[in-house]
Amino acid sequence: MSEDPALEDVLELLSDQYARDILAATSEQPMSAQQLAQQCDMSEPTVYRRVEWLQEHGLLAERTEIQTGGNDYSVYRATLSEFTLTLEDGAFEPRIERRSTPAFPGQDEDDTADRFTKMWENL
Numbered sequence: 001m002s003e004d005p006a007l008e009d010v011l012e013l014l015s016d017q018y019a020r021d022i023l024a025a026t027s028e029q030p031m032s033a034q035q036l037a038q039q040c041d042m043s044e045p046t047v048y049r050r051v052e053w054l055q056e057h058g059l060l061a062e063r064t065e066i067q068t069g070g071n072d073y074s075v076y077r078a079t080l081s082e083f084t085l086t087l088e089d090g091a092f093e094p095r096i097e098r099r100s101t102p103a104f105p106g107q108d109e110d111d112t113a114d115r116f117t118k119m120w121e122n123l
Contacts, residue, residue: 005057007094010083013057018042019050023078026060030075051076058098 005013013019021040025031031039033047040047054060059080066072082097 005096007085007092009057010094010096013053013059014083016050018046019054022047022050022054022076023059023080026076027078027080030063030077032065032073032075034073036076059096 018040021042022036025036025039033044033051036042036047036051037044051060051062055062059078061077061079062074063077064072064074079098080096081099082095084095084097086093086095
């Protein structure tokens with residue numbers, strides 16, 4: 001998402017404790033929905049709803065972890081690094097800062113191709 005979400009949408013998201021917990025947990029390391037449910041003490045359906053909202057607003061990235069045996073799963077990582085709200089000249093101005101480094105540490109442009117090659121070799 002290249003354009004910042006509307007102020008109302010960001011405030012609504014950040015007012016949700018579950019969404020904040022997911023962002024906090026995934027700011028430290030990528031986590032699966034199951035890991036998030038355990039760490040944040042919420043059901044997996046709740047995790048998936050919040051993850052969807054956060055992704056729609058460009059605040060959470062997703063990567064598929066490819067496993068031998070076909071049990072692939074997604075992990076999530078916060079892209080949000082800072083949210084500020086200033087009041088100037090009678091208007092609120094939101095600013096969203098996203099991570100300048102890749103959402104998934106150690107991932108580069110060739111990583112997806114390498115993972116696909118490894119998956120293909122294991123078939």
